[in-house]
Amino acid sequence: MIPLTAVTAAKSEANPWLGAVYAGVFTAIGAIVVVLATVQTENWIMMLLAHILVGIGPVLGYQMARGRIGSNWMAILGGAIGAILPVLIFLIWPLVVGLLDKSQSIGRLYLASLVGVILGIIVFLLLGTVMGQNPSWVGTGFTFLMAVWGGAIGAFGTAYARD
Numbered sequence: 001m002i003p004l005t006a007v008t009a010a011k012s013e014a015n016p017w018l019g020a021v022y023a024g025v026f027t028a029i030g031a032i033v034v035v036l037a038t039v040q041t042e043n044w045i046m047m048l049l050a051h052i053l054v055g056i057g058p059v060l061g062y063q064m065a066r067g068r069i070g071s072n073w074m075a076i077l078g079g080a081i082g083a084i085l086p087v088l089i090f091l092i093w094p095l096v097v098g099l100l101d102k103s104q105s106i107g108r109l110y111l112a113s114l115v116g117v118i119l120g121i122i123v124f125l126l127l128g129t130v131m132g133q134n135p136s137w138v139g140t141g142f143t144f145l146m147a148v149w150g151g152a153i154g155a156f157g158t159a160y161a162r163d
Contacts, residue, residue, distance in 0.1 A: 014065045014067070014158045014159075014161075015065065015158070016155040016156075016158045016159035017155065018065045018158070019064075019065030019066070019154040019155050019157060019159070020061075020151040020152065020154045020155035020158075021151070021154075022060070022061035022062070022064045022065050023057060023058040023060070023061020023062055023065075023151050023153060023155070023157070024147045024150050024151030024154060025061070026057035026060045026064075027057030027058055027061070027146050027149065027150025027151070027154075028057075028143055028147035028150070029053070029057065030050065030051075030052075030053030030054035030055075030056065030057045031054055031142060031143040031146035032143055033050040033053055034047065034050040034051055034053075034054060034142070034146075035139040035140075035143060036050075037049075037050040038139075039139065047086075048086075051083045051084070051086045051089070052080045052083050052084065053083075054146055054150070055080050055081075055083020055084075055089065055093055056076055056079045056080055056083070057146075057150045058079065058154050058157065059076050059078070059079040059097060059101070059157075060076070060079075061150060061151075061153075061154035061157070061158075062153070062154045062156075062157030062158045062161065063075070063076075065154065065158040066158060072101055072102075072103065074101060075097055075101035075104070077100060078096045078099065078100035078101060079096075079097055081100075082094070082095070082096035082097055090113050090116075090117050090149070093109075093113065094106060094109035094110045094113045094153075095109075095110075097109060098110075103161045104157060104160075104161060105160065108156055108160050109153065109157070111156065112152050112153040112156030112157065113149070113152075113153060115152045115156075116149035116150070116151070116152030116153055119148050119149075119152060120144070120145035120146065120147075120149045120152075121145065123141075123144050123145065123148050124141045124144060124145045127141045127144055128141060
């Protein structure tokens with residue numbers, strides 16, 4: 001007879017590359033919504049709501065890679081709050097998420113944000129170099145910038161999480 005038991009899918013050790021992919025995809029989806037909200041409407045409320053999706057993306061990515069998606073709602077709330085000011089997202093987001101998520105270090109989140117911003121700007125400028133004088137690449141460049149930023153945070157968040 002096989003006993004029927006409930007098991008959890010939580011992983012004690014997760015792949016940081018998988019965390020980077022998940023976080024990058026979730027953040028890219030949020031960035032696409034930001035670009036579409038910016039192009040389609042000039043409503044500030046819609047743009048702020050779209051930026052909240054960008055802030056939630058990295059948190060969902062590293063939680064999904066660890067098999068604990070939605071387990072820590074305070075981290076998701078921190079990602080949403082940290083993304084309210086779009087211009088300062090790279091500085092405020094790690095602080096707010098680090099304060100509300102007990103499994104992440106604020107210093108490592110700042111390091112991940114710095115690495116992500118540097119790599120994202122490099123990708124942004126390379127894409128601008130390839131696209132040339134056509135200004136329509138800026139939305140795509142922003143999406144790539146945010147996806148690389150979210151992916152870096154997802155990799156760090158997956159690799160250095162404390163249980």
